[in-house]
Amino acid sequence: MRTVIMKEGATTHEGVVVKDNGNSDEVSSYYRFSQLLSSKDRDFLLSPTGAQVKVSDLEGKVVGLFFGANWYPPCRGFTQMLVGIYEELKSSVPQQFEIVYVSSDEDLDAFNGFYGTMPWLAIPFSDLETKKALNRKYEVEGIPCLIMLQPDGSKEDATIRDGVELLYRYGIQAYPFSKERLEELHEQEREKRENQTLTNLLANNHRGYVLGQNGRIQVPIASLVGKTIGLYFSAEWCVPCVKFTPKLISIYHKIKQELSEMRSEEDFEIVLVSHDRDQASFDSYYSTMPWLALPFGDPEIKNLARHFDVQGIPCLVIIGPNGKTITCHGRNLINLYQENAYPFTGEKVEQLEKQLTEEAKGLPRLVRHEGHRHELNLVSDGNGGGPFICCVCDEQGSNWAYQCLECGYEVHPRCVTNAC
Incomplete structure (x- = not known):
């Protein structure tokens, strides 16, 4: 040296x-x-x-x-x-x-x-x-x-x-x-979260609307204020997105129907925030959906992804009637609770978790599942469980699961029931 x-x-x-x-x-x-x-x-x-x-x-x-x-x-x-x-x-x-x-x-x-x-x-x-x-x-x-x-x-x-x-x-x-x-x-x-409204999330100086009816009409953002809104970050090229979208469409229709039957003053809407790579892909993908969308390539798409720290898609962010964020984990809640997840609030999730715990008391501790050769044990967050990806439906789960102690295979309890 x-x-x-x-x-x-x-x-x-x-x-x-x-x-x-x-x-x-x-x-x-x-x-x-x-x-x-x-x-x-x-x-x-x-x-x-x-x-x-x-x-x-x-x-x-x-x-x-x-x-x-x-x-x-x-x-x-x-x-x-x-x-x-x-x-x-x-x-x-x-x-x-x-x-x-x-x-x-x-x-x-x-x-x-x-x-x-x-x-x-x-x-x-x-x-x-x-x-x-x-x-x-x-x-x-x-x-x-x-x-x-x-x-x-x-x-x-x-x-x-x-x-x-x-x-x-x-x-x-x-x-x-x-x-x-x-x-x-x-x-x-911090200031943006405190001052967050649906309008300052979705609108900009050049656009005060979102697209509806597969892009054929312009829906004023002002008409969405006061509703529970799901911002759906998704793209046609993303395999998990293509698998999750049909499930979300089904849940969307069920929530809308239940609110209509209840004659509720509440309303629920979803806005696609597209990560597609070109206009043709956006048009093709959006044509399968019954909800609203930001225009393809809109500058607010990147701003929203940064604002909500979207690390991967599909992602469903839920905005409450007051314009504040309820949760960034709407996809997980849909997978766990389907339409019952609405309105996605902490109080509703707590209620559903207690309900799952009560239902789990009636589930068998051990099951045989045709998709796996070993016995599966019923586990919860507190006894060896936690967030997991279901080996049957490939969607995230938490709380209760059937788990193989030998190889880590895990499934939703409902998926075991459906598959047996």
Whole structure:
């Protein structure tokens, strides 16, 4: 290891400046990035053009370390989103932001193919030691992973380790990815939740309506105020969505019918928030549905996904008559309680849970199920159960389940009854 004598008594080992007071945290961004991203044989990073970019060029910038690999689909999906954010930031703050790819690709060809889709810098594929050191330092346990480093290296707690979640939630609004900016965004979210109404969720300056009758009419958003509304995040390309939609249609009709028969002043409606990839897919998918929809590609779709932190689809968010969020777990409640879940409030769920507990007292403790070779035990949250995916209907369940203690096979009690 080489030692370089610096002015004013400071010394550096492999480019890490240690000041006279002995506090190695107080380092410039140049030497910090040099320590992290250089090696004894290399002081540069790769660029998409094949040119070598000096690590020193990162001085003074916010730097994102992107840990990923070509073989993992979520990395490919996240990369597409990250490219859009990167290019937008580089056009607005070109000298203040950069990303460095830290590859876990299988071989050089895979690295070249995947890196070819990226517009940012990369550590050479051959430098295994630097990549391993970065994985150890930031305790990277899964990919994609995005670590955000601030220019001021003296504040280690300023490092943001959940950059992937941060970008999915806030997008470019998260820049400059500092703790202070996150606090601002959290405060904005809190205020938005407190002031949330159906109108400010669904409308914008150019549109005060949603689509009805498969897009043939415009329904004023004002006419939905005072109703219980389900925001259905879904898409035709999503297999779980295509499986869940027919069930939701059936439940929707049953709830509407019950409210009509009761001559209730209450009403229930669903609005599709489409994640389809093109207009034709949206039109095809929406044509199967009896409810309302936001127009395809509407800017509020991304805002709603961020506002409700939608991590996957299908997702059913329930908004109460007062415009406030009742639950983001409407899909799970539909699976558990069908139409009885309406109006999805905490009080109703508590009532249904007590009812399930009473019904479970009459269920057999052990059953034989034709879909499985072992005996199944009746379990609850308190004795070995908990959230699960039913092996018969592929939908989520909780509370009571029949579980195989030998291999973890779990089914809804109703699915065992139906299948036996």
